[in-house]
Amino acid sequence: MKTETKAVDIDRDKGDFAYPEVHVRDAGRGLSEKTIHYISDVKEDPDWVREFRLRGLKTFLEKPLPTHWASKDLEAIDFDKIRYYLSPGTGAKRSWEEVPDDIKRTFERLGIPEQERKFLAGVEAQFDSEAVYSNIKKAVGEQGVIFVGSTEGLKNHPEIFRKWFGKVIPIGDNKFSALNSAVFSGGSFIYVPPGVKVKHPLQAYFRINAESFGQFERTLIIADEGSEVTYMEGCTAPKFETVALHSAVVELVALKGAKLQYITVQNWSSNVFNLVTKRGLAHEDAEIKWIDCNIGSRLTMKYPGVVLKGRKSRGEVLSIALANNGQHQDTGAKMIHAADETTSNIISKSISIGTGRATYRGLVHVPKHLKHCKNNTECDALLINATSRTDTYPAITVRGTGNSVQHEASVSQVSAEQIFYMQQRGLTEAQAMSLSVNGFVNDLVRQFPMEYSVELKRLIELEMEGSVG
Amino acid sequence: MNELRVENLHVAIGDQQIVRGLSLAVPRGEVHAVMGPNGSGKSTLAKVMAGHPDYHVTKGKITMDSEDLLALEPDDRARKGLFLAFQYPSEVPGVTIANFLRAALQSRLPEGEEMEATEYYAKLYEKMELLGMDRSFTSRAVNEGFSGGEKKRTEILQLAMLEPKYAVLDETDSGLDIDALKTVAHGVNSLRGSKIGILLITHYQRILNYIVPDHVHVMVQGRIVRSGGKELALELEERGYDWARAGADEPVLTR
Structure with missing residues (x-):
């Protein structure tokens, strides 16, 4: 492997910094059958x-x-210039000293442990997550739970994998x-056998770190009859991305009476197009919550x-989007x-800061022949500055x-x-604003696991800095 | 000198002069009442002291223990020891009273210093008991869906927790029934002492039966027109604001 020692590009906002990279396996730029x-x-x-890939x-x-x-911003993506495959674990080696100070500060203020900071900054291809992952895998494995990468899943568990892969989406x-x-x-492949209730949330964090983040992740989770599982992906740290296009697909299947919860927290650097398709299939009396x-x-x-x-199945989407300067969060359910x-429930909260734009798109479909279906949708937008923008496009068709x-x-x-009022109690304008924003999302944030x-x-609080004054 | 002092204050909103040459001084350890009819500029006085951005001081000054308040941001004034109990407190949706007060107290600590949680809650519960508030109140969002009485009580709770050097109470009595008034008065009286100066702004004499002031000022058309002891409130109650207005041509400056 050769190394490059070009200057680090730090001339950007927190979370956005880049290093020259060298990869061993590289499919090159552009996309063709080759x-x-x-x-x-x-x-x-x-x-x-x-x-399957060729059909794709x-x-x-x-x-x-x-x-x-x-x-229209989608047109800015130049598909010919994108690298579609870089082999994992071969990220360029770089030293902690090379990481820009503002990034180090952000990590520190987020309270991210030292080891993880190095990983997130791309200093280490993996931190000590192998051990954590194998412990988790062992613990749930005793219950018959499969928790592996999607590649391993399709190779070693084809009988379950193939049955559902590409069926929901x-x-x-x-x-x-x-x-x-x-x-x-x-991406991950998870299978939870009938009746098994996985006590602790399964965290992609550990698994993916052990394997390096994927640009085109593919996750498939199957909760068999009467089982329960929670899966968490992402983390709040600003994540440096060398590639500007991320397009994941996540498929969830909850069989009869199963409960499946999928939690995502993502904080992308502001060069990233993040175009994700996520869908769950809920069978009778099953529950899927995003x-x-x-x-x-x-x-x-x-x-x-x-x-x-399935009859009596339940679906829920709780979402928070924060669009800062120059960003567009086009999200919904x-x-x-x-x-x-x-029954279905959608609660969406968005915050637009500076020139940020938040769009809510909701689709609720109840055909004529159905009886006793219920949907509740709430979407609340908070605008911080006069230049902030929000749009809501609900599409609700309820017949019968x-x-x-x-x-x-x-x-x-x-x-x-x-x-x-808040300033009169001693809070600075910025503190007042960030406390207000936290209050706005508080009832949703409470549903997140404690550490998140x-x-x-x-x-x-960090995102709110510089939004006032 | 340890006092909250207003000198020859002139305040305008847009082109309109609301306060015209008002002077007043509240030494620490005393309770002063400002009484005045609607539109006399009482609430404007309160907001200007706290630094509301909509009001413009066109002349005069306000000092707190000799420090120029007008040069400070509202939050600086607050951290230095000025408290305003609002006539119409804002709602802060989603932020609980416990978290709000904690953030307010935290803002007074040096950077890097954290508040001790158990001490904080012990103090909070003690003050709530004093004001006859249920503990479950701490988990309600600040002023959200509160009755008028609950809002005023919450203002006094904050006053008790933040322990300012000077407190301006803007029509804290308005909208309170007699029981709520007594509770709030009890709370304020328990805070009285050499460490705090209180400026009580009110339309009615009633609250002064429960919080007995050391001095009473009558404010008409943006000026103090009469000042005196607590008996002035009773005289005013008897004779009405017209009597006080008669003296408006010759403003009485205190101290």
């Missing part, structure tokens, strides 16, 4: 996966960008799910959804009711009788009187 074969060869894919590529190339409804769902289908690598927190990125498009396929007595739907939306601003909610509060 790229797919390269990836399949390197990963030693079974034939069915290679074919074909669909990706055929589908237009969804710019008739989505941001088909290749052609959208242009970016097709792209992911073509070039996916990384808790989603999006911070940073140039453009995030993400609408976690639940297909309520989809609830597809496909059986009687199904005996189904109920409730939609509430609000747009608010932190009033000058409120800030004055604490980090999230600190992170909001």
